[in-house]
Amino acid sequence: MSIVRNFIQDWSRYRKGIEDGGFHEYEHMWGMVIDLDKCTGCNACSVACYAENNLAVVGEDYFAHGQAMHWMRIERYWDEPNLGDKASKDTQEHGASFMPMMCQQCNAATCEPVCPVAAAYHTPDGLNAQIYNRCIGSRYCANNCPYRLRYFNFYSYYETSWPSPLDMQLNPDITVRDKGVMEKCTFCVQRIRTAKSDAKMDDRKIQDGDIKTACQQTCPTSAIVFGDLMDHESDVHLLWHKHQTKLGTPKQDKKNPELRGYRLYEQLNTEPSVTYLERVREV
Amino acid sequence: MxxxxxxxxxxxxxxxxxxxxxxxxxxxxxxxxxxxxxxxxxxxxxxxxxxxxSSHVPKFALSGALFGLIFGAFFLAAAQANFLVQPQGGKPVITITSNLVLIYEMLILFGVLSTFIGFLIGGRFMRKRxxxxxxxxxxxxxxxxxxxxxxxxxxxxxxxxxxxxxxxxxxxxxx
Amino acid sequence: MAEHTAATKDIDEKIAWAKINADVLRSMQNPRKGYWVALAFCVGLLSIGIYAEVHQYDIGMGPSNLNNPHMWDLYISTFVFWIGMSHSGTLLSAILHIFHADWRKPIYRFAEAMTTFSLLTALLFPIIHLGRVWNMHWVVPYLSDRGIWPNFRSPLVWDAFAITTYLTASVLFLYIGMIPDLAICRDNVKGWRRKLYTFMSVGWRGDDRQWRNFRKTYLLMACFLIPLAVSVHSIVAADFAMAIMPGWHVTSFPPYFVAGALYSGCAGIISLFVLLRYFFKFEQYMTLPILDKTCRLTFAIAMVWTYLNLIEFASVWYGHDVTSKEVLLAKFFGPYSPFFLTMLFFGMILPFALIVPKIRHNMPLIFIVSILLNIGMWLERYMIVAPTLSLAYHPWTWGVMWPSWVEWGIVIGSIGWFGLLFLIFVKVFPSVSMYEVKEMVYHRRRVVFDDAEERVMKPSRQEGS
Structure with missing residues (x-):
């Protein structure tokens, strides 16, 4: 009977889509800003991510097959349309453009509704979570991710990835994944959990700067800023505000050169939580 | 006699x-x-x-289909309402439009099964020759x-x- | 005169009923050497597939060469292909049954068997493509202590529902239509077959109560099956259409998929028609006029498919979604263009061969044409799945992938599996419906002797009024 009561009483709440704020009442909304102007493409973030999240090192062959597990990847783009004919295909005077890419933690994620077993779901923290235990490996989520940021365990990578004594460096806070499971960037959810429980022990609220993701911590130029978008004092919120990116609206004054913020594929209405600040170039 | x-x-x-x-x-x-x-x-x-x-098979078919329809609608909505940790993707918890697809399938599934049972009963099958x-x-x-x-x-x-x-x-x- | 009759009539209505029984029962007995060779061939193909699957199960999805953007590839395209094949039986049997097209009667049984077995083949692919096959039951909604349900929004769950329903319905449809024939078999065989048929014919006596219920049931099942078949392939189309990817997110996909399914199903019927006619010497039942009708039907569906294909191109082109357009152009001019252009040729141009009577009546030729049509339809599915995976939104992941022997092995194995099931079917169950051929003969003769019937029927009509 409780089922029926639950069902009838909460009908209107359950029928809320993201247009009306959705069913979740968010406690936090973790977001990120990546300043491409500061990014030097050094790949330190990627290495830090491998160390923090027990990412398997797959080796050259599998990497060439596109079976790598880099949750945080630095994409290099050599062509630059606004340089016109001056741009050469392989090298150019300004060097490559870099794009650090990790899961965009979309609020209207395309990967979530297609998962047949509800292994991809949305946490009250605004995170796009992946439950490894529940995943059956249908890989639909990866197919439906416009950013192609989901990585699949094509082999039991753990068997060869960390030959002893390298296995001693594995992070005990999170699991090592076996074959057949989809995984992706979690915004270092283990750090978020630790910070939350620490704050609870100290009987205080989480402050900005309590949580640093591995990539943020390692970035030598501090190109990555992470924090709670619902905390109006946080750096990440201020940066979002400054560059007029906002959850729930793709609108922005694109003509103002001071506003460098954009989110990837905003036109798809996936509501990503990562804002990129465009690289400034003298042409 | x-x-x-x-x-x-x-x-x-x-x-x-x-x-x-x-x-x-x-x-x-x-x-x-x-x-x-x-x-x-x-x-x-x-x-x-x-x-x-008379033949009662159409009645079986109709009742099976109706059962599938009502049961499907309620079952799916109830399962969703009691499984809140669902992938949302910006969508509501109870998604009527996608449930319609499954209700349709359940209508046919139960309709077909019920028709078959009606056929076996109505045709007086499984008797010794x-x-x-x-x-x-x-x-x-x-x-x-x-x-x-x-x-x-x-x-x-x-x-x-x-x-x-x-x-x-x-x-x-x-x- | 006899030749003339053979060329214009769907069936010779003077054919003796005992001969119908004898011919069909003969086809079920005494497999010749060729049969065992075919069976061994299918088992061989199947064992390639099993070997590949065991290998993949053992060490993970990696050996299939799938990679980050190419997560589905051959598995899902072949799945869609086999689901498509499964629409043949429904079309021939259910739709033509409702329209009272009695020429379906000699050929619908094997078409329905094809439906069931293609479904059983298609069913394997979503299972094989899972990374953790051993957990596949999580897609089924069942009460669990932890209150966990599948995600009812996912088109893959819709697939699970749709395939279960379709398999149940088509097996029952095949079975119900076969009950009177199973009773005939029961009366004519001995040994284990007799036990099997006695069990399966559930005490068919052929009295008017049973026939009455049978007719109603068969009609109702047909009425259930037609919308079901349409919905099944629409749901398979929804796997793609519900996704956000360019080239997949196409509104016209459901009807396009349904048309493609009927198309490849009909082409499959033609292939099997030719084989059964030749090997079982069913020339008197599977006549050329029936083949003509099937070919014309296939041609009509091919044109529907062609039209839907063209409007898909047109809507992508004029819709001016940049990424979708890029994917479309890449299909024409990119690395996939040999496959794509072959598919367009086989799918759109080759069906015109079906309206040439000379080609239709040349058995080896029509067989080759029908196989090529199905290769075209398989390529169609591959061209839906692969280019979008290779070329979606994010330029960094663009690239082409060639499937490895594991994927090809499983695809080949699926053909062996289908062939094996079908070969077993034709020897265990009657592949031509005996009672319905009798009905066809009976009703056609009554039309000839219409006035005689009128004479007998008159007293009852007067009494009725």
Missing amino acids: KKRILGLFSDFDQAIAVVVGIRQYEVPGVTVDDITIKSPIEHPEIEEILGER TALDDEKINLDQVGIVVEVEEGNADPLRDLFRKHKVLEIRDRELEE
Whole structure:
């Protein structure tokens, strides 16, 4: 009977889509800003991510097959349309453009509704979570991710990835994944959990700067800023505000050169939580 | 004492003529309702002569489909409402539009199963075969089984013979 | 005169009923050497597939060469192909049954068997493509202590529902239509077959009560099956259409998929028609006029498919979604263009061969044409799945992938599996419906002797009024 009561009483709440704020009442909304102007493409973030999240090192062959597990990847783009004919295909005077890419933690994620077993779901923290235990490996989520940021365990990578004594460096806070499971960037959810429980022990609220993701911590130029978008004092919120990116609206004054913020594929209405600040170039 | 009498006919028109004869009360005490026709093929036109005989299969189909519809709608919505840690993707918890797809499938699934059960019940399947079931009926002959009182058996046999019956068999009914 | 009759009539209505029984029962007995060779061939193909699957199960999805953007590839395209094949039986049997097209009667049984077995083949692919096959039951909604349900929004769950329903319905449809024939078999065989048929014919006596219920049931099942078949392939189309990817997110996909399914199903019927006619010597039942009708039907569906294909191109082109347009152009001019252009040729141009009577009546030729049509339809599915995976939104992941022997092995194995099931079917169950051929003969003869019927029927009509 409780089922029926639950069902009838909460009908209107359950029928809320993201247009009306959705069913979740968010406690936090973790977001990120990546300043491409500061990014030097050094790949330190990627290495830090491998160390923090027990990412398997797959080796050259599998990497060439596109079976790598880099949750945080630095994409290099050599062509630059606004340089016109001056741009050469392989090298150019300004060097490559870099794009650090990790899961965009979309609020209207395309990967979530297609998962047949509800292994991809949305946490009250605004995170796009992946439950490894529940995943059956249908890989639909990866197919439906416009950013192609989901990585699949094509082999039991753990068997060869960390030959002893390298296995001693594995992070005990999170699991090592076996074959057949989809995984992706979690915004270092283990750090978020630790910070939350620490704050609870100290009987205080989480402050900005309590949580640093591995990539943020390692970035030598501090190109990555992470924090709670619902905390109006946080750096990440201020940066979002400054560059007029906002959850729930793709609108922005694109003509103002001071506003460098954009989110990837905003036109798809996936509501990503990562804002990129465009690289400034003298042409 | 009631009896069942089977007549086997190779000519379908003759068999129809027998039914027509019984319909015109040529055999005393036997009406069209006492007749069972056994045939190797489906004969909608013979069934017309036999008059209205009901079949409950459509009722089974309808009730199964309705059950699938209502059960599907409630089951899916209830499962979703009690499983809040669902992938949201910006969508509501109870997504009526996508549930419609599944309700549609469940309507058909239960409709089909119920139709099949109705068929097995309505067709009186899974009974032991008797002497009145003959292999030739499945080949090319029509059998007419009539339930008669002992005394009316002979006029019936005569009617059968008039229409070139191939074989006549009796079976007493246990009361 | 006899030749003339053979060329114009769907069936010779003077054919003796006992001969119908004898011919069909003969086809079920005494497999010749060729049969065993075919069976061994299918088992061989299947064992390639099993070997590949065991290998993949053992060490993970990696050996299939799938990679980050190419997560589905051959598995899902072949899945869609087999689901498509499964629409043949429904079309021939259910739709033509409702339209009272009695020429379906000699050929619908094997078409329905094809439906069931293609579904059983298609069913394997979503299972094989899972990374953790051993957990596949999580897609089924069942009460669990932890209150976990599948995600009812996911088109893959819709697939699970749709395939279960379709498999149940088509197996029942095949079975119900076969009950009177199973009774005939029961009466004519001995040994284990007799036990099997006695069990399966559930006490069919052929009385009017059974026939009446049978007719109603068969009609109702047909009525259930037609919308079901349409919905099944629409749902398979929804796997793609519900996704956000360019080239997949196409509104016209459901009807396009349904048309493609009927198309490849009909082509499959033609292939099997030719094989059964030749090997079982069913020339009297599977006649050329019936083949003509099937070919014309296939041609009509091919044109529907062509039209839907063209409007898909047109809507992508004029819709001016840049990424979708890029994917479309890449299909024409990119690395996939050989496959794509072959598919367009086989799918759009080759069906015109079906309207040439000379080609239709040349058995080896029509067989080759029908196989090529199906290769075209398989390529169609591959061209739906692969280019979008290779070229979606994010330029960094663009690239082409060639499937490895594991994927090809499983695809080949699926053909062996289908062939094996079908070969077993034709020897265990009657592949031509005996009672319905009799009905066809009976009703056609009654049309010839219409006035005689009128004479017999008259008294009852007068009495009725």
